[in-house]
Amino acid sequence: xxxxxxxxxxxFEGGHMxxxxxxxxxxxxxxxxxxxxxxxxxxxxxxxxxxTTAYSVAMNEATQEPFWQVMKQNFDACQQLQRQLFQLMFKxxxxxxxxxxxxxxxxxxxxxxxxxxxxxxxxxxxxxxSQESAGAQAQGGGIFQSSWAGQQATQxxxxxxxxxxx
Amino acid sequence: xQISDRAPLSEKELFYIRDQMSWExxxxxxxxxxxxxxxxxxxxxxxxxxxxxxxxxxERVMQYLQQQTQKMSAQQx
Numbered sequence: 001x002x003x004x005x006x007x008x009x010x011x012f013e014g015g016h017m018x019x020x021x022x023x024x025x026x027x028x029x030x031x032x033x034x035x036x037x038x039x040x041x042x043x044x045x046x047x048x049x050x051x052t053t054a055y056s057v058a059m060n061e062a063t064q065e066p067f068w069q070v071m072k073q074n075f076d077a078c079q080q081l082q083r084q085l086f087q088l089m090f091k092x093x094x095x096x097x098x099x100x101x102x103x104x105x106x107x108x109x110x111x112x113x114x115x116x117x118x119x120x121x122x123x124x125x126x127x128x129x130s131q132e133s134a135g136a137q138a139q140g141g142g143i144f145q146s147s148w149a150g151q152q153a154t155q156x157x158x159x160x161x162x163x164x165x166x
Numbered sequence: 167x168q169i170s171d172r173a174p175l176s177e178k179e180l181f182y183i184r185d186q187m188s189w190e191x192x193x194x195x196x197x198x199x200x201x202x203x204x205x206x207x208x209x210x211x212x213x214x215x216x217x218x219x220x221x222x223x224x225e226r227v228m229q230y231l232q233q234q235t236q237k238m239s240a241q242q243x
Binding site (some may be wrong): 007024035037040041044045047048049051054055057058061062063064065066070071073074077078080083084088091092 | 176182202209
């Protein structure tokens with residue numbers, strides 16, 4: 001499940017592009033008041049969100065080093081479960097997620113590229129940044145590595161053409 | 167630089183530990199029960215994983231608490 005790449009599909013819904021994954025979910029066609037698989041998964045996901053927050057607070061309030069380490073280990077474990085639960089729920093088709101607008105993406109990128117003059121250190125080279133983001137993507141176990149995302153990435157890549165003040 | 171491992175457990179830290187152990191126990195039991203209620207194999211597998219991990223989390227905190235109890239009892243003796 002972790003290694004498997006889930007390719008989202010896209011559709012226009014209510015004037016928005018949404019991404020989702022279609023799969024026969026085994027949910028009852030007519031839903032009644034009984035708890036179903038999606039409810040159970042939702043509850044477990046909410047529980048992980050709660051626990052990661054609780055461990056994060058405990059880490060912030062720690063004095064002793066071993067205490068911090070134990071909290072960190074449990075935090076990581078819960079965070080991992082949170083991700084696995086979300087990924088399976090997405091795979092089951094229980095999420096429809098609106099996609100960000102490419103124009104808005106580009107505007108945000110450009111805005112912060114202009115702020116580079118305010119950076120206290122020399123900005124990293126183009127090669128380094130793209131390598132790091134590729135690494136982060138691979139680590140995420142990526143359900144979002146669709147051909148569409150790749151296409152968008154090339155569209156918004158403006159780094160090399162942006163004049164540097166350094 | 168690091169605060170000594172020999173520093174005693176703070177009152178606050180004990181409160182966190184007590185809450186967390188309760189939550190982890192409920193989390194483990196709930197996921198285990200859900201796993202038995204679902205008919206979907208993928209959901210069931212992940213629910214068992216979740217249940218087991220929460221038991222491990224609880225055990226980790228318990229083990230730590232036990233070490234701290236022994237250490238602080240020895241220091242106060």
